[in-house]
Amino acid sequence: MTTHYTGPRLVEDDGDAELISALRQLYAAPDAPLYWSGLERRIMDRIAAGDAFDSWWVVPAQWVRIGLIAAGFALIVAGSLYLRSRAEQREMAYEGVVGPAASGPTIAIREGKTDRQTTYHYINGR
DSSP: OOOOOOOOOOSOOSSOHHHHHHHHHHHSOOOOTTHHHHHHHHHHHHHHHTGGGGSTTSOOHHHHHHHHHHHHHHHHHHHHHHHHHHHHHHHHHHHHHHOOOSSOOOSOOOSOOOHHHHHHHHHHTO
């Protein structure tokens, strides 16, 4: 049988005995002798009845279809991003081997270059 438990010390004994007494009464275990056995019986009856399957942690049946659709969309998006990044990696590797264009984008041209200067800049990569 359960013995009477007064509960933990909630506040230090600083002279406010009325507050300490009120808090201990509020947080004390019930004094009824059959409380704990009744609580155990109610819990076991609820488990035996199978009501635990209608609890908050169980996914409702109507949400399963929506969840599968959302998972499918997430899989499609992840797959397309993966394929896109692979294509970019292949393109970067190809450009690394072949090399960039002759002079890249031109912003402004000051004067025309001779064929010799153009060849020199192409070879040196400038």
